[in-house]
Amino acid sequence: MDLVLETKNINKHFYKPKDFHVLKDISFGIGKGEFASIMGKSGSGKSTLLYILSTMDTDYTGELYLNGELITGKSHQELSRIRNERIGFVFQFHYLLSEFSVLENVMLPAKKLAKKSHAEIEHDGIEKLKMLHIEHLAQQRASRISGGEKQRVAIARALINDPTILMGDEPTGNLDSHNSENVFSIFKRLKEEQGLSLLVVTHDEDFAKRTDRTIQMEDGRIIG
């Protein structure tokens, strides 16, 4: 199977207030079209790992590959481009710009990439909103929509540059069960209809059970 993401022996320490070995020999891969979840107790290292996988943290040893390409060791400028082009990220909180419209929020990462014209980006933005059944909210201010809708806008924004992998750090952590189910269905559909790969940290066992694979973490290690 083609791996969109692979890690080899990732180790990380925090040195303050004292030496703490937070990630220990993390080696695993995510295949194309795979929907994987990461579970583990609070403090087991899930967010720290996701920070490294999303190329935001470069302070570790070991190797990270995206689509077979070694990412470790690249410059911050290169990493910023790679992140914007290939990785979509959804957080527990939506981080939308509240004074901007829904469509403007969704368009932002594509504008930053500056590969397409404004009209093309707008067209893509509407397409993503349609895919998530929220095109009727396009001109609405982000501050004036519901929590569940905001998370769907955040997903649309994460998809605007057609990433190869979508990562989530407790993307349903702030949602009620109805909206959590909605987000799960969207992720499942993205996998099935678009062959998107997904890697989601969750505390929700029901969510994790329904993914293709759950990676269990304990004390900085993968234990299953």
Ligand SMILES: Nc1ncnc2c1ncn2[C@@H]1O[C@H](COP(=O)(O)OP(=O)(O)OP(=O)(O)O)[C@@H](O)[C@H]1O
């Ligand atoms: N900047 C830091 N400096 C020192 N220790 C840190 C730092 N960030 C996190 N830690 C510690 O590293 C460990 C792993 O943290 P991390 O946030 O990755 O856990 P987690 O599994 O995501 O937890 P949660 O489920 O509560 O979000 C914790 O013991 C935490 O206190």
